[in-house]
Amino acid sequence: MSAPAPILAIDRLRIEYPLADGGVLTAVEGASLTIAPGEIHALVGESGAGKTTIGNAVLGLLEKPGRIASGTIALDGQPFDPLKPGAIRLGRDIGAVFQDPMTSLNPLFTIESQIVETLRAHLPLDRAAARARALDLLKAVGIPEPERRLSAYPHQLSGGQRQRVVIACALACEPRLLVADEPTTALDVSIQAQILDLLRGLADERGIGILLVTHNMGVVAQIADTVTIMHRGRIVESGPVAQVLRTPQADYAKALIGAVPRIDIRLDRFPMLDGANQTEAGAARDQLREKALAVGDPSSGRDVPLLSVDNLSVDYGAGFLAGRGARAFRAVDGVSFEIRQGEVFGLVGESGCGKTTIANVVAGLRAPTGGSIRFDGQVIAGAEAAPRKGKARRAIQMIFQDPYSSLNARMRVGRILAEPILFYELARTRAEAEADVGLLIEAAGLPAEAAQRFPHAFSGGQRQRLSIARALGARPRLIVCDEPTSSLDVSVQAQILNLLKDLRDATGLTLLLISHDLAVIRQMCDRVAVMRAGRIVEMAAAETLFTAPQADYTRQLLSLVPTLERIRGEA
Structure with a gap:
């Protein structure tokens, strides 16, 4: 039986940023990857490696003067230009979870308003039905006291709770593809486990493809099917998670995996990836x-x-400011x-x-x-x-x-x-x-x-x-x-x-x-x-x-x- 057609296919993508002096900064060079239905594909690398740039390009959020110089991006087999207005419906065709939850949410609107707005913009729901679905989404992502949190504003939630709301917004309209850029950065391990289980369940049960941009190799090991490692804009290694993490081939991949902090033993110093740096x-x-x-005074002793x-x-x-009768x-x-x-x-x-x-x-x-x-x-x-x-x-x-x-x-x-x-x-x-x-x-x-x-x-x-x-x-x-x-x-x-x-x-x-x-x-x-x-x-x-x-x-x-x-x- 032939493999299912990929939800996302990126072929030899090159992304450039023109410089003021007339030169060009190449942020991504020759990147290719595919995501099948139900697959979680992790994209990892150091800060500035180009992984978020690829995610933004897929979402149509590449900041000017950034441009796609060559290569293609296809969704469900249909190539599209993500920089062209209306090429994709963000929130409907592709869901997005960004690294920073505070800038992803509008501080002037309640959580209910923001989720309901997303739902009604893309689905034929009245306000009551949209509110009921918003409540179910907050329950699904593990928000405590979801009924009360619906009326809260973003500043009234913790960083981890705000990120869970962002994930609920991204899942609201059941998109085929989810781009998750560091979705568990702000979460503690218990809530992180819930979110990772949720993402894995979405992939397994609903066939959603997920592009997971992360620097957390433990998260990659726990939920991803495939991992692609980037360095300075280029892909240095890609393959099944177990293969890449157990037996990496590229020197950079070996060094990156070796630098992951260990919880089983205490080391005197953290291993460094780049000796020159x-x-x-x-x-x-x-x-x-x-x-x-x-x-x-380092000699003053630590008993004081x-x-x-x-x-x-x-x-x-x-x-x-809390209002009359507030507890x-x-x-x-x-x-x-x-x-x-x-x-x-x-x-x-x-x-x-x-x-x-x-x-x-x-x-x-x-x-x-x-x-x-x-x-x-x-x-x-x-x-x-x-x-x-x-x-x-x-x-x-x-x-x-x-x-x-x-x-x-x-x-x-x-x-x-x-x-x-x-x-x-x-x-x-x-x-x-x-x-x-x-x-x-x-x-x-x-x-x-x-x-x-x-x-x-x-x-x-x-x-x-x-x-x-x-x-x-x-x-x-x-x-x-x-x-x-x-x-x-x-x-x-x-x-x-x-x-x-x-x-x-x-x-x-x-x-x-x-x-x-x-x-x-x-x-x-x-x-x-x-x-x-x-x-x-x-x-x-x-x-x-x-x-x-x-x-x-x-x-x-x-x-x-x-x-x-x-x-x-x-x-």
Whole structure:
């Protein structure tokens, strides 16, 4: 019996971006792949490899002046020009799940309005029927209290909940093809497992073809049928998942797979993919040490609490803006812990468990409802806290989860990174500040000319590296890292995490690391607290927690982590 005709067929695709100097940047060169009905085809590679560019081209969202120079794209056997208006009906012919859920949803409309709008634009449904289907979609993607969430606005949901809403919108009209660009980046392992099961079920039961753009090799192993590995715009290896992951042939594929963080053992350093980049970043790191861009005393010992959180509680939904009769929702409920000088302390748990709320209180972005926080002996949050100024304000910096909205789109990168250095008067002259910016850019693994470019010129992973560099530029004592590597590929993740480790060892830099990537938590953290529904359910040394977890919930989280050892279809 002949194989079914592919839903998507890409043949020798070449995508170019004309440059101002008359040259041409080739983002994708000679890429070919097919997706059969019911197939999940994973497209992986480092940031800037061209995988998102291919996804955008299929969706008709290639940004100008980008152009398809040659090659073809066919949907259900019919070639089409995705750059031609009306060539495809986005949402009906092809569904899309983007990496950043906050920019995918309109902040001015409720969740119900946005899903219903998609449904009624493409299907003959009245408002009542569309609302009923919207409710079923929220249930299908695992949104808690779906009836109540329908009337919520995007800012009232956690990052993981927003991404689930985006997936519900993409599935609303049952498209034949789904392009999912990092669909589980913002999700914890338990919700990630639900979403991956959902995607796999859609492929198996409804025959939907899925182009999965991701840097998470564990996710690839768990649900994909085929994997294509890209490097600098070209395909270097493609084939069945088990074959490529078990016995990769290309040197780059071997290095990429070898750089995946392990959850079974703790390594002293993350393996690097590119030795040359490692050398350059290491040279910049050494200069950062000499300039002490991260301040602290590495010899002061780790028995001194730098940050003390005491019976912290945070409520949402109360107050004038919430409306008459609104009930408060307790996001954080009586949480207490200490972080010692030079320690990396991890917070893990499901989306909505209170991790980011704690981070926001520590960083001074939200006031607590009850309890207090002390930093270096001084009350910085709570009833007795004084406004943060000067050194107290500079001492705690934050790396946000979303690199798209955390960088000013109207400022060049050099100015963005120089801003905290100049604001806190950490450089005597602008030239000295620019030199510090150059070190930060190099340490983050980006070329020097990045300083002259705007944030839109970088991939999501590259933008997050710039966000990390900006936080380091303020010379903090504590960095609150809210999912700092969720948008990074494994090679860049290794570079950034090694840099944070080195700065911690050299200067006493202290980290509060919030992540749903438990492999990263094991490799980075000294101690870990596991949260659920606003409370800490277990807190222990990292090695103890990963080798002998005590709480049932902790054991459940660890069992759900996708790894390269769990390849779909293998016993």
